[in-house]
Amino acid sequence: MAETLSIADVNPPLSIRETFGRGRLIPLIAGLMLGMLLAALDQTIVSTALPQVIGHLSGSSQDYTWVITAYLLASTVAVPIYGKLSDIYGRRVFFLGGMVVFLLGSALSGTSQNMTQLIVYRALQGLGAGALMPIAQAIIGDIFPPAERGKWQGLFIAVFGFATILGPVLGGSITDNWGWRWIFYINMPVGAFALLIAGLAMPKLAARRQHRIDYFGSATLMLWAVPLLLALSLGGQTVNGTELAWNSWQILGLFGFAAVMLVAFFIIELHAAEPIISPRLFKSSIFSVSIFTTLLLSAGMFGAIAFLPLFVQGALGQSATNSGLVITPMMVGFMVSSLIGGQLLSRTGRYKLLALVGFVIAAVGMYLLSRMGIATTNGELVRNMIVTGLGIGVMMSLFTIVVQNAFPFRQLGEVTATLSFFRQMGSTIGLAVFGVVLSHTLVSNLQANIPAPLKPYVSASQLSQLSPTQSSASPSAALQSKLAQFGPQGVVLLQQLEHAIKTSLAASITQVFLIGSGLMMVCFLATLFLREIPLRKSHGHEPAVGAPGSPATEEGESMPVTAELGL
Numbered sequence: 001m002a003e004t005l006s007i008a009d010v011n012p013p014l015s016i017r018e019t020f021g022r023g024r025l026i027p028l029i030a031g032l033m034l035g036m037l038l039a040a041l042d043q044t045i046v047s048t049a050l051p052q053v054i055g056h057l058s059g060s061s062q063d064y065t066w067v068i069t070a071y072l073l074a075s076t077v078a079v080p081i082y083g084k085l086s087d088i089y090g091r092r093v094f095f096l097g098g099m100v101v102f103l104l105g106s107a108l109s110g111t112s113q114n115m116t117q118l119i120v121y122r123a124l125q126g127l128g129a130g131a132l133m134p135i136a137q138a139i140i141g142d143i144f145p146p147a148e149r150g151k152w153q154g155l156f157i158a159v160f161g162f163a164t165i166l167g168p169v170l171g172g173s174i175t176d177n178w179g180w181r182w183i184f185y186i187n188m189p190v191g192a193f194a195l196l197i198a199g200l201a202m203p204k205l206a207a208r209r210q211h212r213i214d215y216f217g218s219a220t221l222m223l224w225a226v227p228l229l230l231a232l233s234l235g236g237q238t239v240n241g242t243e244l245a246w247n248s249w250q251i252l253g254l255f256g257f258a259a260v261m262l263v264a265f266f267i268i269e270l271h272a273a274e275p276i277i278s279p280r281l282f283k284s285s286i287f288s289v290s291i292f293t294t295l296l297l298s299a300g301m302f303g304a305i306a307f308l309p310l311f312v313q314g315a316l317g318q319s320a321t322n323s324g325l326v327i328t329p330m331m332v333g334f335m336v337s338s339l340i341g342g343q344l345l346s347r348t349g350r351y352k353l354l355a356l357v358g359f360v361i362a363a364v365g366m367y368l369l370s371r372m373g374i375a376t377t378n379g380e381l382v383r384n385m386i387v388t389g390l391g392i393g394v395m396m397s398l399f400t401i402v403v404q405n406a407f408p409f410r411q412l413g414e415v416t417a418t419l420s421f422f423r424q425m426g427s428t429i430g431l432a433v434f435g436v437v438l439s440h441t442l443v444s445n446l447q448a449n450i451p452a453p454l455k456p457y458v459s460a461s462q463l464s465q466l467s468p469t470q471s472s473a474s475p476s477a478a479l480q481s482k483l484a485q486f487g488p489q490g491v492v493l494l495q496q497l498e499h500a501i502k503t504s505l506a507a508s509i510t511q512v513f514l515i516g517s518g519l520m521m522v523c524f525l526a527t528l529f530l531r532e533i534p535l536r537k538s539h540g541h542e543p544a545v546g547a548p549g550s551p552a553t554e555e556g557e558s559m560p561v562t563a564e565l566g567l
Contacts, residue, residue, distance in 0.1 A: 024201045025143070029152070031198025032136040033159055035099055038191055039129040040160045042106075043071070044167025046122075049175040049183045056180060057115050069233045070119045074126030076424045077225045081218050082131040083138065083417020084276045087410060088213075091139050092202045096195060098131025103191040110184035134417040137400055139202070141412045146405035146535040147349055153397035154342020161335040161393065164305070165328050216268050217276040224261030225425075227254040232432040236439065246436065277418050286406040287415065289530045290399040291422050293355075293523040297362075298423045299430025300516035301392050304330070304366060306431055307438065307509050308385065315374055315506035316381075329382045333389025334396075341394030345535075351402055352532040355395060356524060362391025363520035370514035374502050391520070405535050434512045441511050445504035451496045 046053075050067060086094045105125030112118035140152050174182050231254035235246045244250050269275040282288050309326040312318050341358070345351055365388030372384065403415045 027197045028139075028143070028201035031194050031196075031201060032095075032139060033156065034190060034194035035095070035132045035198065036136050036156060037159050037163055038099075038187055038194065039102065039132040040163035041167045041170065042102075042125065042129065042187065043068075044164055045171035045174070045183050046071075048168040048171030049180045052175055053118070053180045054115070057112065057118065066119050067115075067122050069230070070123040071126035071129070072233065072424075072428065073226055073229050074123040075130040076229060076421065076428070077222050078127050078130030079134050079421045079424065080221065080277050080414075080417045083134050083413040083415075083420070084214070084274070085413075086135050086138060086417075087413035088274070091135050091142065091413065092199075094131050095135045095139065095202065096199055098128045098135065099191060099195050099198075100128070101125075102128025102132065103188060103195070104128070106184045106187040106191070110181040134420040135413070137420070138413040138416045141404045141416065145537050146401055147537045148346055149401045149404070150342040150345030150397070151339075152342070153400055154338040154340075154345075154394075157338040157342075157393070157397040158335040160396070161331040161338065161389075165325075165331045168325070212273045214269075214272045214274055214276050217265065217272050220261050220265040220268055221276055224258045224265055227261070228258040229425075229428055231255050231258065232428050235432060236436065276414075277421070278414070281407075281415065281418065284406060285529065286531050286533070287403055289526055290403050291419065293359075293395075293526050293530075294399050294419055295422050295426035295429075296519045296523050296526075297359075297392070297395055298426030299433070300362070300366065300519040301396075301430075302427035303430045303434040303512055303516050304369065304388060304392075307434065307512055308369075311372070311506065311509045312381070315502050315509065316376065317374075317502065327385065330385035330389040333386040334393035335389075337390045337393030338397060342397060345398060345401065349535040350532070351398055351535070352527065352530050355398055355527045355530065358391050358394040358398070359520050359524040359527060360391070362388060362395075363517045363524065365389070365391050366513050366517035366520060370510045370517060372506065372510055372513075374499075374506050401535070402530070406533065434515070437515065438508050438512055442504055442508040445507050446500065449500040449504050451493065451500060453493060 047068070053067075082094050082098065102125055105121050105123075105128055108121040109118055109125060112121060136156065137153065140149055140156065144152055170186075171183055174180075174186060231251050234244050235251045237244055242250075266279055269277060269279050272278075282291070305327055308330065312326045337358070341354060345354060348354075365384060365386075368380075368384040368387060372381065400416060400419055403419055404412055407415050
């Protein structure tokens with residue numbers, strides 16, 4: 001039976017948590033965490049099994065890119081739309097609906113008979129996954145006031161780190177023992193359980209007023225975000241035999257179209273009654289600084305995660321079962337930092353100092369990574385990764401709480417999802433930019449380091465074919481065959497060439513880490529301008545209109561919060 005509670009009319013205001021007690025709180029938190037774990041695990045599990053999947057379905061290397069890109073596009077674009085709609089119609093329907101869509105996509109992916117089907121079904125999975133992370137974080141905001149959210153948001157972010165470690169191990173094990181289709185089918189029982197317990201415990205939350213759906217805003221959001229993500233994902237790749245260089249007409253056309261649609265989106269959102277992403281949000285310096293730092297933080301973080309396995313396997317020559325095992329020390333630091341940082345935030349309410357310290361530690365960690373070379377020991381590698389993880393982990397949930405605290409309760413879903421949207425955009429932009437830097441510096445370093453006697457036999461075009469994503473720093477089979485013709489001298493030259501490749505690869509990857517360290521320092525400087533306002537201890541205590549630190553001061557609006565809880 002539905003029970004109606006007006007938060008604005010209760011004095012003192014009750015949090016949603018207090019209206020249904022601990023008996024429903026624990027199942028709800030468990031359901032949300034399982035949902036987020038599924039979405040986070042899916043990417044790493046699938047990445048591990050993709051080579052076998054593509055081989056079984058007679059796919060190509062281009063299909064590998066599209067399987068990942070389809071999921072990324074769908075989940076990223078859906079995030080802000082889900083966030084806004086959940087503010088209007090309630091979190092429950094979109095979280096549970098997203099879970100259903102995700103599970104449907106999983107079931108269909110497992111039945112794929114060709115690569116086209118798999119790509120389409122992965123996009124469907126992404127549409128569902130786009131609801132899970134931001135709405136789960138928004139529900140935590142519904143349940144707990146800002147002063148208490150840190151410890152819970154930190155726990156949820158730690159789930160991401162755990163999934164990054166566990167996913168590749170599970171993916172390899174499931175594929176080897178049960179077959180690749182089970183990497184999708186395994187989601188079904190776990191997801192059904194999460195759906196059941198979250199559905200039973202989750203309250204209904206919906207505003208009691210008429211709303212307008214921002215259809216034009218949603219359409220233009222997709223029309224600028226999708227081409228931009230496509231350009232960033234496909235730039236420098238070869239698709240269906242066509243090399244899509246960064247200055248090719250296809251990539252430049254995608255960037256140009258995205259820019260035009262971005263301008264159109266901005267104009268539409270300025271005049272929309274209830275915009276998907278309101279440009280007026282950026283009038284808040286707290287929101288603007290948080291978005292900027294989150295964008296750069298994500299770029300630096302995912303750059304480190306993406307290229308560390310390549311450094312360990314290619315430059316150091318160490319074998320690793322999968323990338324998840326390589327970055328385990330960083331993820332351990334990440335999880336510890338997110339948990340401790342969340343507790344400190346909840347106990348002290350001071351987020352600016354915590355962010356500044358976090359960025360300094362992350363900058364030091366990435367600088368230490370940038371100082372590595374082919375002689376780096378395992379101890380030094382582990383130390384550097386742990387320091388980087390300790391710095392990054394504390395910030396992944398911190399800025400979510402910062403923006404939630406700075407805006408009225410009725411905008412909680414919108415601001416949370418917008419932050420998540422720019423976090424995912426940052427990771428995509430960072431990977432694309434760092435990939436370009438790595439490719440160019442690798443060729444340049446190889447030209448400088450290759451032994452002089454070998455230069456007549458290795459052209460610049462052959463150097464450029466050394467892909468920065470391969471896990472081996474060995475020369476091609478064709479080149480090894482040429483060197484074998486020189487007899488014993490050829491063996492020496494081969495060893496010198498392998499050393500040159502490893503040295504060049506190490507220098508190129510550490511250049512990426514140095515840029516990441518610089519990004520963390522830029523984030524540190526930006527955070528100096530972050531205004532700190534007290535974390536609210538109750539949902540009902542919105543910042544007063546015109547009060548210092550109030551979003552109403554910057555936005556010129558403030559509204560009471562009215563919620564409907566179905567118990």
